[in-house]
Amino acid sequence: MNDSDKGWYSVLSPVAVKLYEWSLRRGGISRAEALEAAPGIGGSVADVSDALRTLIELSLLRSSLSEPDVLLPVSPESAIAEVVNPIEVDIKEREQQVGGLKSQLLSLNSLYFQSRQARNRREAIDVISDAESVRSVLAKEARACSVEVFSAHPGIFSERAIERSLPQGLELLRRGVRMRTLYQHPVRVSSMMRHRLTQLAAEGCEIRTCEEIPDRIVIFDREVAFIPDRMGSDGAVAVREPSTVDFLYRGLEQAWSTAVPFEDRSPSGIGYGAARSEMKRAIVRYLAEGAKDELIAHRLSISVRTCRRHIAEVMEELEASSRFQAGVLAMRAGLLDDEAVSVSETSLRLSRR
The missing domain is CATH 3.30.870.10 (Endonuclease Chain A)
Known part of the structure; x- marks a missing residue:
């Protein structure tokens, strides 16, 4: 069976079924008779011509030995034996081929994954x-x-x-x-x-x-x-x-x-701009955690001197007399929980208490 033969079983049209029924009633038909009877069968001449070709390919019509122009109807069982059985045999042979190929290819799986793991170890990092x-x-x-x-x-x-x-x-x-x-x-x-x-x-x-x-x-x-x-x-x-x-x-x-x-130009032309509140909030949080100046400076990527200046500014805004008190006041005011609150706003809240 070649590629062009595949799909025969999917083209048995209603016209082909009527033509097969008509041939059974008559005991046989000629090509010319079939084409002339096209209107009565319910199809055009082209439809009947296609139906004839399908019935012959499916071995449901076969030329008479004594009269080659006459097409004799054949039983579906005989058609199956002639057309379908060879396909089934071919399918079984192909299944065996597929199974053999799968076994051969799958035998290489372990080699592939071992190689890939080694390659990933070399290339991934x-x-x-x-x-x-x-x-x-x-x-x-x-x-x-x-x-x-x-x-x-x-x-x-x-x-x-x-x-x-x-x-x-x-x-x-x-x-x-x-x-x-x-x-x-x-x-x-x-x-x-x-x-x-x-x-x-x-x-x-x-x-x-x-x-x-x-x-x-x-x-x-x-x-x-x-x-x-x-x-x-x-x-x-x-x-x-x-x-x-x-x-x-x-x-x-x-x-x-x-x-x-990042703004190309901060409102004042210099300084932290929109990040100013975040910087001071970070310093307050580190103060509340009891972090040393050196650690705070390292985490924020600023010098210790700059860090101490920021701490002094924060303590002044919070009106705190010690670093510990600055952390406590900030926590009481909710500065460490509410990112929308600035240090200056916290100082104002505290002054009203």
């Missing part, structure tokens, strides 16, 4: 040991990036780091690559960082700031993520395993959703 190699690999991924770069960076960039990274960021943006970057609030008061961020924002970079970023992460096209190598001070780890990259991406999305958009 790549440890890059030195800073120069990290920069080289990041530059390569940036050149190959076509959709999005999503990243988070704690602290303030050095002047050298700004000089290195700014051209690359501008090049990506000008190629139409979407860039979303998350920084900590102190970048807003760094003149070098504000200059860099303003340039990037002018080219379409989306920038937000937040209170704390645990560590640096860069994700290219949601396919490869770079995180710091904790075992080496200057190294990085490239992660390509899809589920892990997706997990890191969604975590970054969550941080992004609560961060404060």
